[in-house]
Amino acid sequence: MISSPTERIARDTSHAAVYLLNESPEPISPNQALLPLTAKVNAVDHLEVGGCDVPQLLQQFGSPLYILDEHTLRTACRQYKQSFQTHYAGKSLVIYASKAWNCLAVCTLVASEGLGLDVVSGGELHTALKAGVAPEKIYLHGNNKSQSELEMAIASHITIVVDNWLELKTVAALVTAQNTGIQVMLRVTPGIECHTHEYIQTGHLDSKFGFDPEQLDAVFAFIQRQPGVTCTGLHAHIGSQIFELQPHTDLPSVMVGWLLKAKEYGMAIAELDIGGGLGIRYTQSDDPPSIEQWVQTVCQAVTQACKVHGLPLPKLIAEPGRSLIGSACVTAYTVGATKTVPNTRQYVAVDGGMSDNPRPITYQSQYEAIIANRISAPVDSTLTVAGKHCESGDIVIKDIDLPTVVEGDTLVVMSTGAYNYSMSSNYNRVPRPAAVLVHDGNASIILQRETNDDLLRYDSVPGHLLM
Numbered sequence: 001m002i003s004s005p006t007e008r009i010a011r012d013t014s015h016a017a018v019y020l021l022n023e024s025p026e027p028i029s030p031n032q033a034l035l036p037l038t039a040k041v042n043a044v045d046h047l048e049v050g051g052c053d054v055p056q057l058l059q060q061f062g063s064p065l066y067i068l069d070e071h072t073l074r075t076a077c078r079q080y081k082q083s084f085q086t087h088y089a090g091k092s093l094v095i096y097a098s099k100a101w102n103c104l105a106v107c108t109l110v111a112s113e114g115l116g117l118d119v120v121s122g123g124e125l126h127t128a129l130k131a132g133v134a135p136e137k138i139y140l141h142g143n144n145k146s147q148s149e150l151e152m153a154i155a156s157h158i159t160i161v162v163d164n165w166l167e168l169k170t171v172a173a174l175v176t177a178q179n180t181g182i183q184v185m186l187r188v189t190p191g192i193e194c195h196t197h198e199y200i201q202t203g204h205l206d207s208k209f210g211f212d213p214e215q216l217d218a219v220f221a222f223i224q225r226q227p228g229v230t231c232t233g234l235h236a237h238i239g240s241q242i243f244e245l246q247p248h249t250d251l252p253s254v255m256v257g258w259l260l261k262a263k264e265y266g267m268a269i270a271e272l273d274i275g276g277g278l279g280i281r282y283t284q285s286d287d288p289p290s291i292e293q294w295v296q297t298v299c300q301a302v303t304q305a306c307k308v309h310g311l312p313l314p315k316l317i318a319e320p321g322r323s324l325i326g327s328a329c330v331t332a333y334t335v336g337a338t339k340t341v342p343n344t345r346q347y348v349a350v351d352g353g354m355s356d357n358p359r360p361i362t363y364q365s366q367y368e369a370i371i372a373n374r375i376s377a378p379v380d381s382t383l384t385v386a387g388k389h390c391e392s393g394d395i396v397i398k399d400i401d402l403p404t405v406v407e408g409d410t411l412v413v414m415s416t417g418a419y420n421y422s423m424s425s426n427y428n429r430v431p432r433p434a435a436v437l438v439h440d441g442n443a444s445i446i447l448q449r450e451t452n453d454d455l456l457r458y459d460s461v462p463g464h465l466l467m
């Protein structure tokens with residue numbers, strides 16, 4: 001069992017060091033950890049990640065800083081792959097939903113573990129191709145892909161996950177005109193609901209994504225008349241940050257129903273892509289299933305549904321994003337101003353906020369934090385960590401128990417690997433932070449810190465304003 005560190009975290013909330021309990025000899029599922037698996041307290045009472053002293057990283061690379069732990073990300077990739085090998089008799093492929101964090105280094109690292117990549121725009125596709133990811137392992141998603149994105153996908157021989165009629169007809173026309181071919185999967189809305197934030201539910205029938213299952217007859221009939229379009233698989237994704245296993249137990253039988261329909265049209269569809277969505281631990285009270293539990297659940301459900309209908313096992317594809325990279329990264333900030341509202345609240349402001357992590361203001365997401373330069377300081381205050389942006393809602397964490405915090409302290413927010421950098425902005429013309437990859441005591445830049453001049457790169461002043 002791999003629950004002991006999380007149980008210990010849940011039991012003892014009195015001390016910051018409770019987060020640092022990953023010294024368990026048993027393998028921890030990264031999505032259940034609050035801090036990267038290499039996190040430690042070092043001899044000077046500082047937080048260390050990937051063998052690097054976090055306050056020192058800020059000295060060297062500036063603040064704020066995204067710190068991505070190579071070991072944790074690789075461990076999550078391997079746990080997904082190995083779990084499929086253990087629990088599924090057919091072929092499988094894990095593809096990283098790169099919208100969680102898409103950049104050259106992350107694409108390169110994940111591909112080096114043998115994973116494929118899911119991309120959702122021409123920009124993400126360009127990055128994946130530049131990172132050298134094999135086109136046969138790249139899948140393009142999106143509910144409104146542009147003509148040029150589709151042309152790029154066809155030219156680079158990746159698989160397109162077709163979302164709707166307009167796209168299907170556009171793709172068919174393009175490959176006919178170019179006298180070429182394309183592999184597609186079809187995204188279908190499974191009509192399965194799950195408990196997560198409304199903005200990240202995607203499986204219910206009233207979703208902007210995917211074909212309605214009612215359309216499948218017409219879609220299969222259409223594809224059969226397109227010699228250039230090969231349908232290799234069916235896809236569904238029910239949402240994100242999901243802790244329940246039930247939706248993923250239900251999904252395969254729905255999808256196998258679609259495979260049976262394809263069979264009626266004489267189409268042998270050999271791949272099922274069940275999407276991603278496994279949640280991660282952002283706070284002590286979060287309790288997601290492990291990667292292996294999730295994989296085992298979907299494998300059993302697919303195997304069972306195929307057995308019932310006498311179908312051969314499809315190649316099973318999963319598309320995790322958040323649960324691969326979320327807990328591999330922390331964001332380190334420097335504390336600045338503090339403000340006490342008597343009898344109400346004490347604010348401490350950090351040098352970033354909604355521009356480097358828009359999740360709190362977008363989804364009311366919660367986070368944990370520690371003071372990385374005084375790990376064993378007693379926890380004696382309840383603070384609200386505010387961002388630096390001109391927006392009252394720019395609050396990183398509301399009401400968190402921390403030691404007394406002073407200007408210059410290093411405040412580390414945990415589990416910021418997914419949908420932080422990738423959703424970042426330059427709001428208030430704040431340059432984006434740098435990101436470093438840490439491993440065995442070495443830190444390497446993977447994203448340079450933006451400069452004020454970078455912010456002017458696309459500015460242009462019409463001549464008549466210069467009079």
Ligand SMILES: *Cc1c(COP(=O)(O)O)cnc(C)c1O
Pocket residue numbers: 097099100118141237239240241275276277278319320321322323418
């Ligand atoms: C976002 C997304 C994923 C990944 O979701 P996570 O919750 O990050 O695992 C997978 N597939 C599709 C189609 C997505 O849009």
